[in-house]
Amino acid sequence: xxxxxxxxxxxxxxxxxxxxxxxxxxxxxxxxxxxxxxxxxxxxxxxxxxxxxxxxxxxxxxxxxxxxxxxxxxxxxxxxxxxxxxxxxxxxxxxxxxxxxxxxxxxxxxxxxx
Amino acid sequence: xxxxxxxxxxxxxxxxxxxxxxxxxxxxxxxxxxxxxxxxxxxxxxxxxxxxxxxxxxxxxxxxxxxxxxxxxxxxxxxxxxxxxxxxxxxxxxxxxxxxxxxxxxxxxxxxxx
Numbered sequence: 001x002x003x004x005x006x007x008x009x010x011x012x013x014x015x016x017x018x019x020x021x022x023x024x025x026x027x028x029x030x031x032x033x034x035x036x037x038x039x040x041x042x043x044x045x046x047x048x049x050x051x052x053x054x055x056x057x058x059x060x061x062x063x064x065x066x067x068x069x070x071x072x073x074x075x076x077x078x079x080x081x082x083x084x085x086x087x088x089x090x091x092x093x094x095x096x097x098x099x100x101x102x103x104x105x106x107x108x109x110x111x112x113x114x
Numbered sequence: 115x116x117x118x119x120x121x122x123x124x125x126x127x128x129x130x131x132x133x134x135x136x137x138x139x140x141x142x143x144x145x146x147x148x149x150x151x152x153x154x155x156x157x158x159x160x161x162x163x164x165x166x167x168x169x170x171x172x173x174x175x176x177x178x179x180x181x182x183x184x185x186x187x188x189x190x191x192x193x194x195x196x197x198x199x200x201x202x203x204x205x206x207x208x209x210x211x212x213x214x215x216x217x218x219x220x221x222x223x224x225x226x227x228x
Contacts, residue, residue: 035218040123040220040221041220042118042120042204042218042219042220042221043158043204043206043216043218044218045215045216045217048215056215058215059215059217090157090158092158100146100148100160100163100206100216101148101160101163102160103160105157105158105159106157107157108157
């Protein structure tokens with residue numbers, strides 16, 4: 001089956017620790033996205049990538065980093081500089097940037113700080 | 115700057131009655147407007163979009179939305195609500211020239227009672 005997988009479903013971070021959230025897609029999509037979802041705030045764009053080896057900052061990129069070395073993978077690292085990382089993180093992909101109607105979302109990863 | 119407002123945290127409707135979920139937006143250029151739905155444990159799904167043309171757009175599951183340029187609104191509607199429509203609904207907007215950078219509203223929880 002084609003789709004997006006995110007792992008793990010739940011992730012715990014200790015103070016001062018970097019953690020990496022995985023996002024993999026087998027849809028052959030060029031564009032991939034990372035969103036953060038907080039209660040009462042909707043989704044906010046962290047980073048997006050239109051093509052391999054290229055990515056752009058979204059509205060809340062501070063304290064996060066990404067890489068896009070392979071078309072199917074777009075991992076997100078939450079660094080220790082992100083002071084309030086507890087949230088639900090959603091990864092998405094689309095054939096190209098701007099194809100919102102064919103944007104697929106993953107099941108999400110919930111990050112909790114210990 | 116682009117922004118989206120969903121003024122209602124929750125909308126309650128009786129099954130069979132019409133429903134409206136409100137959305138207003140602010141964008142500098144031509145607005146591209148979207149509605150997404152998030153069912154419990156099923157991730158986010160695209161519902162419909164407006165880019166140009168007829169102000170009334172039809173989408174999935176019997177939903178439609180009306181674009182009103184003078185009121186900068188894009189309200190989601192359905193003539194007859196179903197219990198299965200109960201979910202979290204997000205309005206989103208981007209400037210036509212800024213591919214990839216969707217701005218989401220905070221979401222409105224729709225509750226349809228039998």
